Amino acid sequence: MEKQTITIYDVAREAGVSMATVSRVVNGNPNVKPSTRKKVSEVIERLDYRPNAVARGLASKKTTTVGVILPSVTNLFFSSLARGIDDIASMYKYNIILANSDESHEKEVQVFNTLLANQVDGIIFMGQNVSESIRKEIERTSTPVVFAGTLVDNPEYYSVNIDHTVATKEITAELLEHGRRVVLVTDEPKFLTSQHRLEGFKAAYEEKGVEFDEDLVIQQSLRYTDADKVLEELQTLKADSVIVKEDTFAAALMNAALDAGFKVPDDLEVITSDNSIVTEIVRPKLTSIQQPLYDIGAVAMRLLTKIMSNEEVEEKQVILPYKIKHRGSTLHTE
Amino acid sequence: MEKQTITIYDVAREAGVSMATVSRVVNGNPNVKPSTRKKVSEVIERLDYRPNAVARGLASKKTTTVGVILPSVTNLFFSSLARGIDDIASMYKYNIILANSDESHEKEVQVFNTLLANQVDGIIFMGQNVSESIRKEIERTSTPVVFAGTLVDNPEYYSVNIDHTVATKEITAELLEHGRRVVLVTDEPKFLTSQHRLEGFKAAYEEKGVEFDEDLVIQQSLRYTDADKVLEELQTLKADSVIVKEDTFAAALMNAALDAGFKVPDDLEVITSDNSIVTEIVRPKLTSIQQPLYDIGAVAMRLLTKIMSNEEVEEKQVILPYKIKHRGSTLHTE
DNA sequence: ATGAAAGCGCTAACAG
DNA sequence: CTGTTAGCGCTTTCAT
Numbered sequence: 001m002e003k004q005t006i007t008i009y010d011v012a013r014e015a016g017v018s019m020a021t022v023s024r025v026v027n028g029n030p031n032v033k034p035s036t037r038k039k040v041s042e043v044i045e046r047l048d049y050r051p052n053a054v055a056r057g058l059a060s061k062k063t064t065t066v067g068v069i070l071p072s073v074t075n076l077f078f079s080s081l082a083r084g085i086d087d088i089a090s091m092y093k094y095n096i097i098l099a100n101s102d103e104s105h106e107k108e109v110q111v112f113n114t115l116l117a118n119q120v121d122g123i124i125f126m127g128q129n130v131s132e133s134i135r136k137e138i139e140r141t142s143t144p145v146v147f148a149g150t151l152v153d154n155p156e157y158y159s160v161n162i163d164h165t166v167a168t169k170e171i172t173a174e175l176l177e178h179g180r181r182v183v184l185v186t187d188e189p190k191f192l193t194s195q196h197r198l199e200g201f202k203a204a205y206e207e208k209g210v211e212f213d214e215d216l217v218i219q220q221s222l223r224y225t226d227a228d229k230v231l232e233e234l235q236t237l238k239a240d241s242v243i244v245k246e247d248t249f250a251a252a253l254m255n256a257a258l259d260a261g262f263k264v265p266d267d268l269e270v271i272t273s274d275n276s277i278v279t280e281i282v283r284p285k286l287t288s289i290q291q292p293l294y295d296i297g298a299v300a301m302r303l304l305t306k307i308m309s310n311e312e313v314e315e316k317q318v319i320l321p322y323k324i325k326h327r328g329s330t331l332h333t334e
Numbered sequence: 335m336e337k338q339t340i341t342i343y344d345v346a347r348e349a350g351v352s353m354a355t356v357s358r359v360v361n362g363n364p365n366v367k368p369s370t371r372k373k374v375s376e377v378i379e380r381l382d383y384r385p386n387a388v389a390r391g392l393a394s395k396k397t398t399t400v401g402v403i404l405p406s407v408t409n410l411f412f413s414s415l416a417r418g419i420d421d422i423a424s425m426y427k428y429n430i431i432l433a434n435s436d437e438s439h440e441k442e443v444q445v446f447n448t449l450l451a452n453q454v455d456g457i458i459f460m461g462q463n464v465s466e467s468i469r470k471e472i473e474r475t476s477t478p479v480v481f482a483g484t485l486v487d488n489p490e491y492y493s494v495n496i497d498h499t500v501a502t503k504e505i506t507a508e509l510l511e512h513g514r515r516v517v518l519v520t521d522e523p524k525f526l527t528s529q530h531r532l533e534g535f536k537a538a539y540e541e542k543g544v545e546f547d548e549d550l551v552i553q554q555s556l557r558y559t560d561a562d563k564v565l566e567e568l569q570t571l572k573a574d575s576v577i578v579k580e581d582t583f584a585a586a587l588m589n590a591a592l593d594a595g596f597k598v599p600d601d602l603e604v605i606t607s608d609n610s611i612v613t614e615i616v617r618p619k620l621t622s623i624q625q626p627l628y629d630i631g632a633v634a635m636r637l638l639t640k641i642m643s644n645e646e647v648e649e650k651q652v653i654l655p656y657k658i659k660h661r662g663s664t665l666h667t668e
Numbered sequence: 669a670t671g672a673a674a675g676c677g678c679t680a681a682c683a684g
Numbered sequence: 685c686t687g688t689t690a691g692c693g694c695t696t697t698c699a700t
Contacts, residue, residue, distance in 0.1 A: 007693055018671045023695060033669060048474070053451040054397065055693030057388045058676045065452075073413040073420070073432070074611075082407045086434045095448055098407070098432035100420045114429055117387040118399075140382070224611075251615045258617065277558075281585045281616060283592065341677055352687045357679060365685055389677030392692045 006047050015043040026051055057119055065095040066304060067115030070126045071103040076247065076276040077293065078126050081149050084297025085124055092305045094121070105131040112137050122304045124297075126150050129191040144307040148300035149293075151192035155316065158307065160300040162322040164193055167289045168200030169207075171243060171271055171324055176208045178332055180240035180269065185218045185230060185253075187245060194219070197245070227252035231260060234268070241269035241330070247278040250286055254329060270329040284328025292320050340381050349377040360385055391453055399429040400638060401449030404460045405437040410581065410610040411627065412460050415483050418631025419458055426639045428455070439465040446471050456638045458631075460484050463525040478641040482634035483627075485526035489650065492641065494634040496656040498527055501623045502534030503541075505577060505605055505658055510542045512666055514574035514603065519552045519564060519587075521579060528553070531579070561586035565594060568602070575603035575664070581612040584620055588663060604663040618662030626654050 008026075012019045017036060024032050025040040032040075043049075057063040068085055070078040082098065089096050097120060099111040108127065112134060115123055123145045125134070130152050138145050138157075147159035168184070175182045184201045186194035198217060205212040218233055220226060222245060230253055234242055244250040250272035254264055262268050264284055272279060272288045279286040299318055306313050326333050342360075346353045351370060358366050359374040366374075377383075391397040402419055404412040416432065423430050431454060433445040442461065446468060449457055457479045459468070464486050472479050472491075481493035502518070509516045518535045520528035532551060539546040552567055554560060556579060564587055568576055578584040584606035588598055596602050598618055606613060606622045613620040633652055640647050660667045 005693090008695095009693075019694075020671060020673095020696080021669085024670085027695085031669060036669080050447070050451055052392075052453060052693050053448075054388055054391045054453045055676090056695075058386075058392050058678085059693075059695040061676070061695095063388065073407055073416045074410060076408060076410075079407040079413060083434075086407070095431075095452070096433070097429075099430070100417075113384070114387075117384055118429070119386065119388045224614075248611065248615065255615070255617060277582065278612075278615060280558075281582065281589070281612060283589060283617060339677090342679095343677075353678080354680085354688080355686060358686085361679085367685055370685080386677050389692090390679070392694090393677075393679040395679095395692070 005052075006049050008049070008051070011040065011043050011047060011049050014047060015040045061119075062121055063095075063119045064093060065097060065118070065120050066122045066124065066301075066308075067097045067099060067111075067118070067120040068124045068126075069099050069101050069108060069111055069115070071101050071128065073098070073100060076278065077274045078149065080276060080293035081126060081297035081300075084294040084299075085148065085301045086297075087294075088298045088301035088305070092301075094305070101127065103128065105133055109133050109137055116141055116143060122146070122308045124148050124300055124304060128187075128193070144304060146300045146304045146307070149291075149296050151196065152317075153192065158300075158303055158313075158316050160296050160303065160318040160320065162289075162291050162296070163319050164196040165200035165203070167273075167322050167324075168197040168243065169204045170200075171289060172201050172204035173208065174324070174332070175241045175243075175269065175271075175330075176204060176210060181216075181238060182241045182243065183216050183218060183234060183237055183239040185220055185222075185242060185244045185249075187220065187222045189219050193245070197243075201243070222246050222249040224248060224252045227256040231256045239268065241271065243271045243273075245273050247272050247274040247276045247286065247288070250288075251278050251282045254282065254284075254286070265329050265331045269331060275325055279325075279327065287327045287330040288325050290323040290325040292322070295320055339386075340383050342383070342385070345374065345377050345381060345383050348381060349374045395453075396455055397429075397453045398427060399431060399452070399454050400456045400458065400635075400642075401431045401433060401445075401452070401454040402458045402460075403433050403435050403442060403445055403449070405435050405462060407432070407434060410612065411608045412483065414610060414627035415460060415631035415634075418628040418633075419482065419635045420631075421628075422632045422635035422639070426635075428635075428639070435461065437462065439467055443467050443471055450475055450477060456480070456642045458482050458634055458638060462521075462527070478638060480634045480638045480641070483625075483630050485530065486651075487526065492634075492637055492647075492650050494630050494637065494652040494654065496623075496625050496630070497653050498530040499534035499537070501607075501656050501658075502531040502577065503538045504534075505623060506535050506538035507542065508658070508666070509575045509577075509603065509605075509664075510538060510544060515550075515572060516575045516577065517550050517552060517568060517571055517573040519554055519556075519576060519578045519583075521554065521556045523553050527579070531577075535577070556580050556583040558582060558586045561590040565590045573602065575605065577605045577607075579607050581606050581608040581610045581620065581622070585612055585616045588616065588618075588620065599663050599665045603665060609659055613659075613661065621661045621664040622659050624657040624659040626656070629654055 008019050008022050011022045025037050101108040126148050127150050152159050254270045257268050272286045275288040275290040279288045342353050342356050345356045435442040459481050461484050486493050588604045591602050606620045609622040609624040613622045
């Protein structure tokens with residue numbers, strides 16, 4: 001037998017007031033006489049009444065819930081952003097529905113629609129890139145969407161990122177300055193991050209006046225097990241330094257190099273881009289572009305709260321500052 | 335101006351049928367003539383109608399949503415369980431609300447109640463231990479709760495775990511067999527996992543007939559930065575082998591040892607317990623108790639689906655098998 | 669400051 | 685196979 005759910009009506013009856021008054025008390029509406037507020041509160045306590053958020057959502061057409069789409073909960077880059085999102089959401093009294101997209105565009109669309117069906121007040125989207133299909137869904141809805149740690153080219157979209165072009169250019173230039181032969185490893189060329197990084201990479205070469213060779217870019221899936229293959233290519237290219245996009249892959253690549261007898265950083269410098277805990281766990285520690293992961297998430301969520309409450313937003317595309325964190329996987333400490 | 339939300343009523347009117355029929359079509363109820371089903375489907379398509387899950391939840395009193403509470407999204411142990419939970423949930427058409435408890439008992443209670451307010455059909459709880467306050471909440475509600483990767487002593491609670499006592503005993507016995515002086519590092523003694531592990535640890539010593547010394551157990555917070563302190567204690571204890579609970583801490587401890595000039599595994603063997611990706615990233619790789627992380631989550635979710643649909647459940651407390659994965663941080667490959 | 673009443677969008681008997 | 689009719693539990697005008 002089910003526990004009888006007690007409703008706002010039960011409270012009203014017990015307290016000898018109307019549902020409306022109970023509603024006001026629950027929602028902190030000031031237009032209630034202190035004495036009746038007290039009376040109602042006592043009944044709520046006694047009956048252990050808990051407002052039904054679903055009914056509330058239906059009646060008010062607001063759920064105070066935001067959906068967060070991320071490729072994988074086990075990906076440290078995105079889950080670090082999620083922490084920032086979560087903290088700011090609690091701060092503004094929003095609930096979070098975290099939805100895994102499994103790095104599949106199909107599932108992205110599916111979870112996006114599930115979130116809309118559940119009447120979320122806003123959505124934060126994270127992914128490696130933004131597919132045509134998710135774009136279409138975004139156009140269809142009036143629910144606001146903010147991209148976190150996810151580059152978009154459409155200037156109408158809200159997003160929070162660092163400037164990967166500038167960051168990649170800076171670290172590349174620094175390595176070139178030290179006379180190294182620098183190679184860039186990116187994943188799929190159609191991803192905007194790959195393009196931005198490549199742009200910065202090229203710019204550094206050109207500014208230095210060194211001839212830029214397309215061969216210096218390795219386009220490669222960044223799966224852990226592909227490290228050996230990439231290492232071979234690096235040998236062929238006689239690379240001294242390699243800039244990698246993702247921490248786990250950078251670690252795998254460095255380990256492959258070490259296992260093959262390379263000295264890191266002497267024979268090969270390894271630079272990564274997420275600055276997750278992995279950079280500190282490996283030996284030598286990994287030099288990394290230091291992205292403000294928590295802040296990217298936090299700022300994205302704050303931005304979303306502004307949009308949801310129709311506040312003025314100055315900048316649709318927020319660029320946050322980065323740093324270069326020098327560790328043992330590179331020779332120079334700057 | 336808002337986009338006019340179109341409702342089941344609009345579809346009914348356009349298609350010249352009743353709301354009930356539209357509802358049947360949407361829910362795949364077989365009692366609809368194919369021709370009208372087709373007609374309704376077309377209108378749904380044309381109007382781009384999307385059922386409102388909130389209204390549905392209110393009317394049916396089921397949300398097909400389960401809440402998942404975990405201490406932190408950036409904790410690889412729990413996020414790996416979450417993957418298993420998520421997969422099985424999708425398989426059974428349940429939505430997931432992932433809620434962060436920030437490793438705080440207070441926040442646990444808070445998110446638990448938020449989930450209940452949102453009328454989730456069930457809850458999966460993960461945490462380092464189960465507080466008195468969360469117990470009280472569980473008693474108050476009729477919503478089913480399953481514990482995943484989280485030990486509970488109450489035999490009425492549903493849970494999925496490995497047997498930490500047996501696992502710890504096995505690895506301890508093996509190390510003792512090789513004549514090592516084995517030390518156990520646990521966190522708070524009040525945690526059940528600590529108690530189970532200690533039990534297995536002791537049992538191995540006693541079975542071996544070696545005198546057991548309470549000093550061989552280090553109770554210590556497992557924060558990354560405390561590794562140096564633990565290393566000192568290990569030196570004092572003249573430990574040859576150390577069994578650690580958590581991968582990241584194990585890595586930190588091993589690194590501290592390496593940085594201090596120890597040879598791993600010759601001078602010090604390090605054994606950890608989660609078998610997350612971290613064990614493969616460090617050098618030497620970490621020997622670990624191999625918990626079936628994904629499966630623990632998957633089985634917990636499957637268990638919950640059974641409870642939610644009132645199916646028969648044989649065993650409330652499920653124990654899954656583990657293995658010992660030998661890697662470079664220990665001397666013997668068994 | 670409080671109450672009455674009309675929905676929010678949908679499901680679920682029940683009737684036919 | 686289809687329609688009618690109550691609600692689900694709450695918010696929100698609109699009166700008073």
